[in-house]
Amino acid sequence: MSRFASTLPIASRAIPNYTTSEAGNPFVDGWYADPDTEIYNGLYWVFPTSSYSYDKQLYLDAFSSPDLVHWTKYPNILTTADISWAVKAVWAPAPISRNGKYYLYFGANDIREDGNMEGGIGVAVSDKPEGPYVDAIGSPLIGEYHNGAQPIDQDVFIDDDGQAYIYYGGHSRANVAKLNEDMISIGTFDDGTQFKEITPENYVEGSQMIKRHGIYYFMWSEGTWTGPDYSVSYAMSDSPTGPFNRLAKILQQDSAVAKGSGHHGVIHIPDTDIWYIVYHRRPLSETDGDHRVLAYDRMYFNDDGTIAPVKMLVKDNFADGQMYSWKTYDGQWTVEDERLTVAETAEAKAMLDTDFADLVFEATASIDYGLGDAGLVFRATNLSTSCDEFQGYYAAITSSDRVVLEKINGGKRTTLGEVDNMIELKTEHLIRVTATGYDIKVFVDDLTYSKISVTERSYSHGATGVGARNTAAKFGHVSVQRP
Known part of the structure; x- marks a missing residue:
């Protein structure tokens, strides 16, 4: 038993x-x-x-x-x-x-x-x-x-x-x-x-x-x-x-x-x-x-x-210690203490087999150490075994106290928005992304006022997941749903 x-x-x-x-x-x-x-x-x-x-x-x-x-x-x-x-x-x-x-x-x-x-x-x-x-x-x-x-x-x-x-x-x-x-x-x-x-x-x-x-x-x-x-x-x-x-x-x-x-x-x-x-x-x-x-x-x-x-509904609080629905791309991923955890590496993603257009996507994220970032991947397509192949968006917190929204096209990254946020390392932060049509907003901790708000027409739908670059990070309380 x-x-x-x-x-x-x-x-x-x-x-x-x-x-x-x-x-x-x-x-x-x-x-x-x-x-x-x-x-x-x-x-x-x-x-x-x-x-x-x-x-x-x-x-x-x-x-x-x-x-x-x-x-x-x-x-x-x-x-x-x-x-x-x-x-x-x-x-x-x-x-x-x-x-x-x-x-x-x-x-x-x-x-x-x-x-x-x-x-x-x-x-x-x-x-x-x-x-x-x-x-x-x-x-x-x-x-x-x-x-x-x-x-x-x-x-x-x-x-x-x-x-x-x-x-x-x-x-x-x-x-x-x-x-x-x-x-x-x-x-x-x-x-x-x-x-x-x-x-x-x-x-x-x-x-x-x-x-x-x-x-x-x-x-x-x-x-x-x-x-x-x-x-x-x-x-x-x-x-x-x-x-x-x-x-x-x-x-x-x-x-x-x-x-x-x-x-x-x-x-x-x-x-x-x-x-x-x-x-x-x-x-x-x-x-x-x-x-x-x-x-x-x-x-x-x-x-x-x-x-x-x-x-x-799409949720995962990792309370069962498992990650059955997740597929990983690069990095060493485990579930520890009810958090999806990745060791520090150049770049890593863990993705859900979803295909959302309009969405409300949120998860907690924390950076344990490293000089990079950790956040949410959405409207992602062309997924492969390499992190450099996909297209989509990435909303993240950084170890340099910033919130950033990027568009990713293969190996090319374009910053769509960036703002100071006083991120504390090893502290769990709630990240929320709302995407309705071409309007994308990123919230961190405060869900009333967005940190970043842009109009962006490149990608209309795709998979959702989490990712990290040059950091050891933890994610929890994942939820994805239509607005």
Whole structure:
């Protein structure tokens, strides 16, 4: 277990009241997709698909956290070696607990309607959330198509009256079925049927059910999982079996942050109205469809109970001691004492895979020693392994008590503005850059009055990051968002 893990009841710990993953998205390392969530033994749990080609999706990992910041990985909690009938495409684990047992529902083998291969939705069981899990029944729980729904992408929900339901479906059809008390067999509805179709408009896959204030929210993914249209929509009903009429899309790609956002789970902080949507997305520069990462953002409800569109925020306070989302160019970068730290070198950058045009970008920066500068890089393009190749802007504090804004074009730097500021070495300063159209402003510490204000037309959009020249520097509390 991680040294950060805790078995204290969640109610006795600080409430994780965040706007997003404040320690950065992705919040864990590795290629993962299709996350679902649970709260077990005072810990928040995330169970994802391992995101590789189908023939390599032979195992499931899990992650737990006491605070949604520090995560412990449990590898191989379930593998195809544990499931006699599963040979590939182990997808979308759905966790739930009942009667002292922990159940994990999963899809396997990507079966087709022609019935040429055994597969579908299985169920595994364990005495512990982290497993190991074993096949509960030795065959698929749902092993064939009903109402045209491919048996994949399941979610399991236990209602307040104790009745358990399984929601699932691919190939643009969705079903709901009852689960019996044993959680390993399908029940029957009052009309004698076992599978009810509940397909809403635009449904593709990725079923998810939550309940809030007596209202059932059925959620799903739309679009193509490898495409830019992958997204999450929802419906509301006063019944767990619908009808579910599509209301709106609430999560979709953001051209400045990430693409292909969808197939999600939801974390509800007990005894609060704090909700998070946990989902997968693809980094902007990533071209491999299987390369997806896990992220979460805050999910807010409107006064009428509808769900507000989710905003993908970019933050990193380095509280987890990691720098998963950063790519470095020159220099020796580490995370120390919740700060992104670079050793003194001629020039170094650490960049986020973003593409902001208009932005509000801020971070703390301090210069430990050296005769150079440290600051924020924005609207940067042509990034390569060398710091001399890129184009963009650089707003920095200097060891000579100055604030400077530069335009960088390959190896050429042009000073756009410079002003005295009485910078104290080894003291953390808050730098903020606002860029709206051609207007760029730089603030240091005082966020009311800008130190530098220019009109500059060279670069309209690009990546954001931090950099240093001829100094050892530290950065923290990074935040990038649209104005």
